[in-house]
Amino acid sequence: MRHAHGDGRRARIGLLGGSFNPAHAGHRHVAERALRALRLDQVWLLVSPGNPLKPRRGMAPFAERLASARSIADGRRIIATDIEARLGTRFTVATLALLHRRFPRACFVLLIGADNLFQLPRWKGWRALARGTPLAVLPRPGETRRALSGQAARALARHRKRPGALLDGCGTSRHAGWSLVPAREHPASATAIRRAAGRVL
Ligand SMILES: Nc1ncnc2c1ncn2[C@@H]1O[C@H](COP(=O)(O)OP(=O)(O)OP(=O)(O)O)[C@@H](O)[C@H]1O
């Protein structure tokens, strides 16, 4: 993969992991807002081979979800990738460890919607994950306030940073930190799209 970092600094890559069942304008909005607010070079849409917390029922095949993610990417700044399936990982903490090892010069930041900040304490190894990789949280309708007063936000309160400073000294601080990215809340959701299409939820 080519990294756009003409000035010689480390490539700044936002990782937007998701089921993409299907991909939608909310994902594109998150990627575009993060590119700008965090001065990223690229956002990778990491299509999950299977979210450990989501039921398999109603989950479209991987190839279909990858194609869906590609349809909202631009192939330049926003790239859909099957790397998580190729690495053979499903837990994000494991995916991140392998990505850091495979791309040691890249500066990664994990992009999540506010619903996932609230859920973070249910993720495997979430404290180690948050220590090792910066987290950028995007507001989401009906989720932002609850997430900011939830268990993860409280536990990580003293590591919160300004979005503009989140990637400063990438990988050298004792705790990677996290930020809320200021952005308009986008109402799109895959559940709503599946429901409107009459698909199994
Ligand atoms: N409209 C949105 N605003 C902010 N974040 C979003 C939005 N849509 C998705 N995300 C985030 O993008 C990531 C991948 O989302 P995912 O593919 O699960 O889509 P989803 O719409 O949340 O799906 P579902 O409704 O099936 O749970 C998650 O971190 C999610 O929080």
Ligand SMILES: O=C(O)c1ccc[n+]([C@@H]2O[C@H](COP(=O)([O-])O)[C@@H](O)[C@H]2O)c1
């Ligand atoms: O690692 C975990 O324990 C874990 C638990 C739940 C979700 N995730 C990841 O969170 C990302 C968003 O998932 P989803 O299904 O809400 O789009 C995706 O990359 C999942 O693999 C990861």
